[in-house]
Amino acid sequence: MELPATSDSPASTQPQFIESPQTQNDRRKRRIRSVLGFVLRIAIYLLITIVFVAPMFWVLGNSVRSSQSIWGHVYPVSVLTFLPLDQFSIKNYMEALGLTSVGKGLGLDLSRALFISFASAITVVCFSLVSNSCAAYFFARLEFPRKKILLAFVLATMMIPQQVVIVPLFLVVNQLGIINTFWALVVPWFASPFITFALIQFFSEVPKELDEAATLDGANLFKILVNVVIPNSIPGLLTVSLLEFQFVWNEFYWPLIAVTAKDLMPVQVAIASQFTERDPEWGRVFAAMVIASAPVIIIFMSLQRFYYQSAVTSGVKG
Amino acid sequence: MGTMALQTKKRSGINWYKMRMHGAALLFVLPALINFAVFRYYPMIWAFRASLWDYSLLGGFRKFVGFDNYVRALTEDKFFWHSLRVTAVFAIGYVPLVVVLALLLAVFASQPYRGMGLIRGFIFVPVVTSYIVVSIVWGMVLNKDVGLLNGFLSTIGLPRMEYLTSIRNALPTLIGISVWKDVGYSMIILVAGLRGIPEDYYDAAHLDGANAWRRFIDVTVPMLRRHLMFVTVISTLFAFQVFVPIYQLTHGGPARATNVAVYYIYQRAFKFGEMGYASALSVILLVILMVVSLGQMRLMRGDDV
Numbered sequence: 261m262e263l264p265a266t267s268d269s270p271a272s273t274q275p276q277f278i279e280s281p282q283t284q285n286d287r288r289k290r291r292i293r294s295v296l297g298f299v300l301r302i303a304i305y306l307l308i309t310i311v312f313v314a315p316m317f318w319v320l321g322n323s324v325r326s327s328q329s330i331w332g333h334v335y336p337v338s339v340l341t342f343l344p345l346d347q348f349s350i351k352n353y354m355e356a357l358g359l360t361s362v363g364k365g366l367g368l369d370l371s372r373a374l375f376i377s378f379a380s381a382i383t384v385v386c387f388s389l390v391s392n393s394c395a396a397y398f399f400a401r402l403e404f405p406r407k408k409i410l411l412a413f414v415l416a417t418m419m420i421p422q423q424v425v426i427v428p429l430f431l432v433v434n435q436l437g438i439i440n441t442f443w444a445l446v447v448p449w450f451a452s453p454f455i456t457f458a459l460i461q462f463f464s465e466v467p468k469e470l471d472e473a474a475t476l477d478g479a480n481l482f483k484i485l486v487n488v489v490i491p492n493s494i495p496g497l498l499t500v501s502l503l504e505f506q507f508v509w510n511e512f513y514w515p516l517i518a519v520t521a522k523d524l525m526p527v528q529v530a531i532a533s534q535f536t537e538r539d540p541e542w543g544r545v546f547a548a549m550v551i552a553s554a555p556v557i558i559i560f561m562s563l564q565r566f567y568y569q570s571a572v573t574s575g576v577k578g
Numbered sequence: 579m580g581t582m583a584l585q586t587k588k589r590s591g592i593n594w595y596k597m598r599m600h601g602a603a604l605l606f607v608l609p610a611l612i613n614f615a616v617f618r619y620y621p622m623i624w625a626f627r628a629s630l631w632d633y634s635l636l637g638g639f640r641k642f643v644g645f646d647n648y649v650r651a652l653t654e655d656k657f658f659w660h661s662l663r664v665t666a667v668f669a670i671g672y673v674p675l676v677v678v679l680a681l682l683l684a685v686f687a688s689q690p691y692r693g694m695g696l697i698r699g700f701i702f703v704p705v706v707t708s709y710i711v712v713s714i715v716w717g718m719v720l721n722k723d724v725g726l727l728n729g730f731l732s733t734i735g736l737p738r739m740e741y742l743t744s745i746r747n748a749l750p751t752l753i754g755i756s757v758w759k760d761v762g763y764s765m766i767i768l769v770a771g772l773r774g775i776p777e778d779y780y781d782a783a784h785l786d787g788a789n790a791w792r793r794f795i796d797v798t799v800p801m802l803r804r805h806l807m808f809v810t811v812i813s814t815l816f817a818f819q820v821f822v823p824i825y826q827l828t829h830g831g832p833a834r835a836t837n838v839a840v841y842y843i844y845q846r847a848f849k850f851g852e853m854g855y856a857s858a859l860s861v862i863l864l865v866i867l868m869v870v871s872l873g874q875m876r877l878m879r880g881d882d883v
Binding site: 510 | 603604618620625683697699710719724729758767769867
């Protein structure tokens with residue numbers, strides 16, 4: 261901070277200038293201001309960090325403790341409130357996952373729920389990659405009379421507030437006879453307007469000349485999609501897969517009403533029914549929270565940039 | 579497209595070739611279209627149909643009642659009106675808070691200093707975490723006796739408070755939790771918007787003698803208008819659909835203070851089994867929400883001229 265200030269000032273060429281009290285005053289003011297700005301910035305930074313991170317650290321740190329230890333250290337707030345320096349045991353995790361007799365006795369079974377969550381998220385990702393890629397290929401590349409109307413039909417579904425129409429969705433799925441089966445969890449999400457929209461943009465960036473070359477080589481439409489368009493859009497496909505995985509993983513209201521059998525409950529529904537603050541073992545609840553959010557948070561932390569990009573492309577554009 | 583191939587086919591009949599190409603093209607989009615039709619459009623049609631009947635899961639379409647469900651909802655059901663009021667209050671608290679905080683955070687977090695990427699990450703973590711986890715965690719943070727927040731307040735000498743169990747504080751607390759969860763999403767969109775503002779605009783304003791505040795008001799805000807509009811509309815949609823924290827933390831209480839519309843519809847449908855009536859309520863809420871969002875877009879587009 262010191263260095264640019266002195267080299268900026270023309271002190272070396274005009275020695276009399278530095279004597280001027282006016283300039284000295286100015287420079288002091290500027291320095292005070294930059295120091296103040298620095299301090300203020302650090303303060304705001306810390307405040308934001310505390311507000312957003314403290315609850316998470318509290319959960320993570322206390323997931324390896326017993327309730328007595330958690331409650332004993334919450335007041336007064338100190339390092340020990342967050343860091344489990346007095347106690348460390350993975351008992352809470354084992355119980356939450358239903359791997360010990362205590363956990364089983366209480367009806368806790370997050371292992372099963374994790375399996376359902378992974379299975380349903382991966383099923384949705386696979387099916388929606390196929391259907392949305394094909395649809396995006398249609399809109400980005402193929403000829404069809406009045407294609408715009410079909411595009412409007414697809415994009416208008418973005419505006420449907422999902423939580424508001426969930427009761428009618430339940431009625432329709434019930435009519436199909438798949439309520440309370442694994443399929444109820446996944447089938448409604450096999451196509452997504454947001455993903456179709458994002459993929460149209462990714463596919464449009466693949467040069468059209470490649471298609472034409474492939475056509476001359478005798479490739480049909482399907483072969484062009486598989487051999488030309490898809491290999492050139494891998495980052496885009498990866499991004500939408502992650503978003504879809506996160507969406508299905510985090511979904512709560514739909515699985516809550518779509519399945520009632522305990523062995524079909526995905527992890528979010530399972531934690532809501534099996535773990536609440538009324539549980540006398542808060543550490544166990546904390547462990548369940550960590551288990552239920554670790555996959556998506558790990559994916560997010562390793563691929564931050566993709567997330568921001570897709571949040572922006574699927575949102576504001578055009 | 580190979581013109582050669584097209585011409586040879588043309589002789590044998592242009593319509594056949596074109597129709598085959600169109601038919602093949604249609605096959606690509608058909609699976610997605612069917613899915614949208616069945617799971618996004620058909621429920622709305624079904625909702626309207628079911629709303630005209632006395633309809634339950636076990637009994638099916640028992641009796642045609644016309645618009646009785648709507649009349650009942652709009653004239654007799656004071657709980658429904660109450661839930662709409664609670665939803666409106668929630669939205670009026672939530673939307674401006676999200677937009678203003680997201681803007682401030684975006685401006686702060688897009689400064690060219692070290693550590694700003696990290697803080698964007700911190701603010702975004704709640705967005706990728708599920709609503710149910712966020713709700714349960716905040717329920718424990720806000721616990722009156724052994725929660726983290728009251729522990730902190732006592733540590734710095736402030737009185738302990740009641741949050742979700744107090745009629746007066748419950749709804750503001752839920753607004754706070756939702757803002758905490760969602761603000762990162764809006765922030766990221768505004769950060770992208772800020773990146774798109776040319777540096778020259780700020781330089782020009784600087785030369786004109788505009789201070790930081792004036793530069794913010796005269797350059798940043800107008801240049802971000804479209805992004806701000808998007809964030810406002812999206813947040814309103816979120817606000818009208820809030821469900822999970824209420825389901826998990828307050829069950830609409832205490833004394834119906836947090837009984838928002840989506841939760842009330844859930845209760846009608848799955849606690850009382852009145853599917854027809856719940857469908858009518860869904861249709862009403864859907865119409866209200868559409869009017870609100872279209873009105874917002876119209877209003878903000880009006881600024882353009």
